[in-house]
Amino acid sequence: MRNALAIARKELSIYFTTPWAWVVFTAMAVLSSFFFIQNLGQFAQVQEMAKAMTWGRVMQMYPQAEAFKNLTDGVLVPLVNVLLVIMLFMAPFLSMRLFAEEKKQRTMELLLTTPVRTSEVVIGKYLGGLGVVTATLLVTMIYPVILAIFGASESGTALEWSTVLLGYGALWLFGATCIGIGMLMSSLTESQMLAAVLTFAVLLPWLFLQSVGMRAEEPYRSAINYISFSTQLENMMKGVLDLKAIVFFATIIIFALFATHRAVESQRWT
């Protein structure tokens, strides 16, 4: 475990001493603030409307206005939904270098000739990637904090923290899965670009499998829905703790770690 932590530390130091992490943080901050401001504007508009003509009439006109009664459902839950998609685009850039770079730079030879187990290399690298994804998410925690400080709504307390944290928990679970799959792709190639494209090609359809499922017949529909990321995340993003989803994503991550281990080991034999 000590070796794995040393490798995780090395990965993090490389992320943070090169532009990598900072570029991703900036992109995350710029994109998410754009959507945050948009959500906030919409929220203010509905609130103004309600003030002018009471909630009853607003909801008669727009039944979906219910969500805009409080900041959590009106601003943050939609923001978490957008962050999920942004995460899908950011994670491949963070995971692509994990193994591809080592192979290209011939530093794999160092890792595999020191007294370190391959499993420790894989776990260490995964933890490094997980660390930088967590940091990326922390950047976006500024929005709930802003709302908690300045926000006020009809329901009294501005934010329902349990919902917010479960939403971020869902994002983190998804980010952790993206890094796992990204690391596996990175272990299959020397090209970082190819690793990123492959990761993206796996993650994007998987996230939106639900729309495929809708057109399928039973029992395929249920099966496809079950393995779709978006279905699994649905509850948590609404603020309902879902152990099934945690088990689902943990299984994918463990599979990805295991497959990466096999890929690294098998490449020595060719």
Add this chain to the structure above:
Amino acid sequence: MPMIEVQNLTKSYHDRVAVEGISFTVQEGEILGFLGPNGAGKSTTMKMLTGFLPPSAGTAKIAGFDVFEKPLESKRRIGYLPEMPPLYLEMTVRGYLAFVARIKGVTSAKLKNEVERVAAATAITDQLPRLIAQLSKGYRQRVGLAQALLNDPALLILDEPTEGLDPRQRRDILELIKGLAGKHTVVLSTHILADVKATCQSALIIHRGKIRVHDSIDNLTQGGQKSLEDVFLEATSDEVESAVAAASAA
């Protein structure tokens, strides 16, 4: 017990055999020059000794530990400098050496001293705060060597350690390697025969995946009567013959 014990070691790829059933032993404290033309199988053999490449057949033991059966035990005893120094260009020299020391099992308490010790031994102390990407080729080579020396391994496997160094740096590194004799075992591959003569007690010449010569330098040069260059050319001569044969066939 010999430090290295190689028996019938073979590495074959699907279309060719890189190393063909070689056997040799290296005693503790010996400095062995590992010679051979390009593509003879030197690097492949070294990669198998360090546990990076699994052999297709045969065994290699480091200090009695089979590199394949007991990889952690054997790797713990080896310092390895590959042909291309395995460096993280984005790291500082100090950060890099500290990382390698950690994965080699140097404890946190000893880490700083150990990094400074190897930096002093390879004369890179003043380079410690610099980024590896900014270093010249000679310095990078020395950082690679410093990395191999971390945690004071009993066996050093150095693949062309003097490559890319200027004459003065080369002399310094060779002096350093010579200073390791007795306590450490060193396997050193190089194309520069003068280096072998200056540092090694014995030489092993490998050609087309097979051992041609393995003897002490004194015996090979017949007490200095023959030059090492002649010995090398003789041992690898079928290259000339086959070239002549190919030319006459054409």
